[in-house]
Amino acid sequence: MRLKKVVVQNFRGIEYIELDLDDQLNILIGENGSGKTVILEALTVAVGAFMIGLRDVSTRGIRDDDVRYTVQQEYAYPVVIEANGIIDGQRVSWSRERHSKTGSTNYKNAQPISQIAQTMDDRVRSGEYVDLPLISYFSTGRLFVEAQSQQKKQPTARNGKKELGSRFRGYRESLDAKSSFRRFVDWFELKELSQLQKKETDPSLFMVKQAIRKNLPNCKDVFYDFDPDTNRGLTVALTDGRTLPFEYLSDGVRNFFAMMADIAHRCVLLNPHLQEKALAQTEGIVLIDELDLHLHPSWQKSVIRSLTETFPKIQFVVTTHSPFLIQETEANQLIVLEDCKVKQTGSGNNLSLEDIAEELQGFVNPRWSNKREALYEIGKKYYTAVAEGSTADNIEEEMTQAEKDFTEDTLFYAYLEALKAMKQ
Helix, strand or coil, X not given: CEEEEEEEEXXXXXXXXXXXXXXCEEEEEXXXXXXXXXXXXXXHHHHHHHHHHCCCCCCCCCXXXXXXXXXXXXXXXXXXXXXXXXXXXXXXXXEEEECCCCCCCECHHHHHHHHHHHHHHHHHHCCCCCCCCEEEEECCCCCCCCCCCCCCCCCECCCCCXXXXXXXXXXXXXXXXXXXXXXXXXXXXXXXXXXXXXXXXCHHHHHHHHHHHHHCCCEEEEEEECCCCCCCEEEEEECCCCEEEHHHXXXXXXXXXXXXXXXXXXXXXXXXXXXXHHHHHCXXXXXXXXXXXXXXXXXXXXXXXXXXXXXXXXXXEEECCCHHHHCCCCCCCEEEEECCEEEEEECCCCCCHHHHHHHHXXXXXXXXXXXXXXXXXXXXXXXXXXXXXXXXXHHHHHHHHHHHHCCCCHHHHHHHHHHHHHHC
16 A cells, blocks of 8 residues: 555645655655644545445544634635555545535545455455555644553454454554554554463564564563562563663653554464564555654664664654654655645755755754854854944944853953953
């Protein structure tokens, strides 16, 4: 499953936009308010059309607050999200629309994709080994701290029946902006118990652990601590010998751990027949808002590679402000937004961090701090004033203020004093 082209009209701040997407990686950048998150939300509506054809799986339609509100204080209709992509080897076009405040999201034009999903649903339930696509969304609201904080619930379908063992568990809450890490922890705990009971390695659990160990820096192992005296639950063993409960990890580590675990977990749920190839062979679409959230720059350099190498057949659409992530983009993987429109597309892999900050993110002199920039401008201005013999009062006033602002800089203070002496 891959999206090739998306057209969005009257969705939140977007009046109209067209996006051509790369098969593996798409990074959206732009200033705050440029439309990055809005596009991800629109994409959840587009890919959510697949779930219409699945039994007992909820989807995401066009909500009241998704409708664009104009400067004339009117709601703009119709809201339209058109998509073109490849599903189960077929090239498909579909759309989702809403035409009025009292109306709901139109399902008719989503039939080309929902019918494919329905056919796949029927085949799975008849016992066929069908590869199901992964669909998932991680918003900036994700802060995976609930490993011990929520009461466990038995997974149930919409009809109230237990859903244990169903492959379609891999779609539960997959488009929930905050995701549900609790479900992964419950699954992990039960798999650990089952593995202990059977005294043999569980392939799906092994793959998920391997994905975490391979990509989480300094991680030696991850396991569930059942000791009732410590009640640590999900625990990480580090290469320095320490073992820490999940809740004790930093925000950045928790988020990266949980995101990697959630994607891997859904892969093995959706496609258990792929066995040890589930992570490498599962196709799908993953949307991530602010991929660099809470990540140290050293991690930001490697997070793209971690995701694309661990899940090579998944299409990622992510947003970021990090020049380190931008630098990892190849041709046509970078989309620069401005005022909810595409300003330019391209790549960042041939640019330095300074070039990215200046050319793509609008910084002036990104190598300099604001203070250094101010020092430079004042020095240049006063040198020009001296050279021209200016005696304007405002120059004197600015020099006096500059002395107050930069008195901790001894050399610059001496320079200002010398300039004043020269003028006198």
